[in-house]
Structure formats: structure tokens, C-alpha cells
Amino acid sequence: MKQHTKKRLYFAEVLLLGLVCGIIAYPQAVKFIPPLFNAVEKLMVNEGLDLQGGIHLEYKADVSQVPSEQVSDALSAAEAVIERRVNAFGVGEPLVQLSRSGTEQRIIVELPGIKDIEQAKKMIKETPFLEFRELAPEDSDAVKQFDTMNAAAKEQAQVILERARSGEDFGQLATEFSQDPGSKDKAGDLDFVTKGTFVPEFDAVIFDSNFKSGEVYPSLVESQFGWHIIKKIEERPAAASDGSEGDAREVRAAHILFIKRSIDQYPELQYVATGLTGKNLKKVSIDYQSQGIGSPQVALEFDSDGATLLAEISKRNVGKQLAIFIDHEIFSAPTIQQELLGGKAVVTSNFTSKTVNEYVKRLNEGALPVPIALVSQQSVDASLGQPALQKSLFAGLVGLGAVAIFMIFYYRFLGLIAVFALLLYTAMLLTIFKLSVFTPFAITVTLSGIAGFILSIGIAVDANVLIFERTREELSYGKGVAKSIKEGFRRAWPSIRDGHVSTLITTFILIGTGTGFVKGFAIILALGVLLSLFTAVVLVRVTMDFLIGEWMERHPRVLVSPKKLLE
Secondary structure (H helix, E strand, O other), X not given: OHHHHHHHHHHHHHHHHHHHHHHHHOHHHHOOOHHHHHHHHOOOOOEOHHHHOEEEEEEEEOOOOOOHHHHHHHHHHHHHHHHHHHHHHOOOXXXXXXXXXXXXXXXXXXXXXXXXXXXXXXXXXXXXXXXXXXXXXXXXXXXXXXXXXXXHHHHHXXXXXXXXXXXXXXXXXXXXXXXXXXXXXXXXXXEEEEOOOOOHHHHHHHOOOOOOOOOEOOOOEEEOOEEXXXXXXXXXXXXXXXXXXXXXXXXXXXXXXXXXXXXXXXXXXXEEEEEEEHHHEEEEEEEXXXXXXXXXXXEEEEOHHHHHHHHHHHHHOOOOEEEEEEOOEEEEOOEOOOOOOOOXXXXXXXXXXXXXXXXXXHHHHHHOOOOEEEEEEEEEOHHHHHHHHHHHHHHHHHHHHHHHHHHHHHHXXXXXXXXXXHHHHHHHHHHHHHHHHHOOOOOOEOHXXXXXXXXXXXXXXXXXXXXXXXXXXXXXXXXXXXXHHHHHHHHHHHHHHHHHHHHHXXXXXXXXXXXXXXXXXXXXXXXXXXXXXXXXXXXXXXXXXXXXXHHHHHOHHHOOOHHHHHO
């Protein structure tokens, strides 16, 4: 009885898996449940370039000026830069990969859904820009501009203060003028607080015993955030820390804030160009203090022009930051400890092996851009892919139908189980395609991938054929149905295992050495092979264990013809 309960539980889990995957694979099945349908319908298969159209670009990488030991790193850096650039398009699953054509190094870029080929070429071809910037002097135009803005903000705050003190509605003024997003929509109301909640300047005012409830404080209160116009609404006793009623008070106040802006909030303005850029950087490497037993640090080496600039910059900025910008975005801002002579410098921090490698890689992206030249371009129209997609799907349905008819005709009841497993296998694979977009390993389906998918259907049913043939062979020896099925799985397993492993080895070779469509075909085929193994060995076995019972022992003809039983 316990064994039967376990079989029922396992089969219920298979049915639940089939139901979930079926709904995700074919959302129209739950169209009568709008909330579920709307949620599932959003899950889409990520289509490749040949299905939805887009741009295919191929670049030749000129590594003739790169030292041989740095070629691999330089190409990887160029690939990373281009990938970072194409991500700016917002493309779903852009493809950027290294390739080889004879002795030439190639970088292949595919942008599904993009139509403006000239814009794509311009953005990809731009050289990443690395530069070193120093802090802007206190009398710079940028600093003066912030001083002017703050003076205007303070002047406006003073005007609004006079309006509030003259009797205008404080809440309305706060809603209209306050720049505090936390209280603006609540008419400036800050609710009840205890002393120490706000910055000292603010606390000193609202907890001043001479400041009465209902009053607006007569002057602006300046803090690190800006200028506050404060109204005290009410106050009440508060429980002391020991739970007794003491002198502690809670105050409810409202304020209107005019923000004080600082150049520190805007790195692109806080730092100014020095003329030292990535073109002056000869080498970036990892160095270790104390002969390799200390913390890792980043060693920088500049050319002769860079050495001169670095010496001048470091001399006037000792104790100040020298910011590193990549593509006009701040990457790091180390502090100069001393004058740097000889064109060499080190960046120290609490680096780990992972973070120091990432630091060096990012600097090399700007410092060692590989010159690239466009050698091939192609704009793919989605209308070319749709007919091919429809024909491929039709071919897949025809193939699936033909396999189903054969399995049912030849293997009878076992064939029905195989068809059920095949439908479940198809639903699971489509579900994986759709859900993979939420992972770092999103699967892009191309026409070649669909070919791999259709081929994997044949592989999926091949395992069932081996199991069923072994089962029929055991039945022909006069063994019972349950024992024949058990033996069928046991004896078929070595052949199933070897067949799937040999196919997987081939797909892994294609994934490792192939590019483009060949790689897409191999990835989906490998996924299909793994899933078919799970379907045949686990799902089919669970289904057969549940459905085939004592009644089958009395009617073995539903599995095999009487003629076979007599052979």
C-alpha cells in the first residue's frame, strides 16, 4: 500500500510538471483565466537575428602592433568594450564573439531588432576613452556656477519664508516649493520625532523651548542639505528610555527645503581634464607588495609624454584625488600620496584577486583598444525569417505527428505513454527557452536552433524505442509485464547512456569550436539531449509504474501482439 501511494505521488508530480510547462509553452490554453493568461503571455522565446531581423557586422581586428603575449587579453578587452557599447542599444541578447578567418582575428556582432546600421557601426567603431582628471580648483567656473545657484536658492527661500510668516498657507507653500521628496507630498509634515532624529541644526530649532507651536521660525535654518523654513505644529511628552514619563518630548514639525547643491554631487564637473589619457598608458598589470605575499595592487606604466604629465599633475595634487574616467564615466578616484616620477604609479586598495583582475581588465579596455576594420555587413529583414520559421515549425509538427502515429501503432499502450512523454518533453523545452531570459544564460532561438530542437525530438523517442524493444523481448520469454518492464529499463540503460553521451560529446565540440548558427544549433541540441534523457529515464518510468498494474498482467496484448508473445 505504501509503495502504491508513493507511485501515485510521483505521477501527480509528473502531471503537475506537465500542467505548468504546458501553460507556459501554450498560454492560450488558459485564456479563460485572464490574470494567469496575461502573466504567462509575457514570457516570450528570445528570437535570434534570422527570425526577427537586425544587423550582422563582422570586424577584422588588427593585432599587428600588440605584443604576442598580450593578443588574447587585447582581443578580450575589445570584445568586452564592444559588448558594453551594443548594450546601450537595449538589444535583447546581442551576440558579440571572437572568431578566426584564416590568420585573421575577427569580431562578430549581431544586433537582433536593430534597423539603423549606420548608428550601430558608429557606436561600435568608437574607441573607448580613458582619461585621468584632477579636482577642479575652487575658483573654477564650475564651482562659481554652483555658488551662483546656491545664492539664488537661498534668496528664493528667504522670499518664501516671508510669505509663510505673513500668514500664507504653509502646507500649500511646502507642496509647491519644497524640494524634499520625503515630505513634499505631505505638505511638509515630518510627523512626531524625538530629539536626535534630524541634523543638529534642525533639532536645535524645533526643540527650542522659546519656539512655540503654530509658529514659523523667523529665519532660515541652514544645514548640510540646504535651507529649511520650519513650522512647529505641536509637541507632547514622550516616554523616557526607562519607560517612565520624564522631560523627554516629541515634536511634530513641517518644513520647506531648498536644496544646497555641491559640485561633489556631479563627478563629471567635480574633476577637470589633465591631458593624461589612455594613449599615454603603456602597461597595466597586477603587482604584489612584499615579494608576492602582500595585498595585490595595480601597477601603471606610462610613456615618456605620460611620465612628464603624471609628474606635473601629482606634484600639484599630493593628498588629493586623481580620478580615472572610462567613456566619460568615473571608474575610480585614488588619492595621490606623493609626487610620481619615472612614469610609474601603483593603485592600492583592499583588492581581492577577483577585484584586482577586474580593475586591470577595465583599464586595459581603455588603454589597449584593438584597431578594428569593418569587413562585412548585412541587414537582415525579419520577413525573410518568418516564412522559414513557419516552415520549420510545420516540419516539426509533421515530424512529431508522424512519430506519435508510429509509436502508438507499433507499441500500442506503451506508445501512448511515449507520446505523452514526448509532449511533456516539448513543453519543458519551450518552457526553458522562455524562462532562460531571466538568467545570465538566456537562450536565443535561431533557425538552426529550431533544427536542433526538431532533431532532438527524434533522439527523445529513440530512448523509448530501446526501452520498449527490450520490454517486448522480455515478454516474449514469458515473463510478467512488471518484471519485463523493469528488465527493459535495466538492459536498455547502457545503450541509452552511451548514445546520449556520444551525442553530447559532439555537441560540446561544436559549441567549443563553432560560431554563429552552428553554435546555436549545438546548444539547443545538447539541451534537448539532456532533457530527453531525463524524460525517458525518469518521467516515462514514473508514468509506466503508475499506469501498469495487475490488469496489464491479464491483458499483455495491449503492449504487444499475440503473435509476438508466441514467438
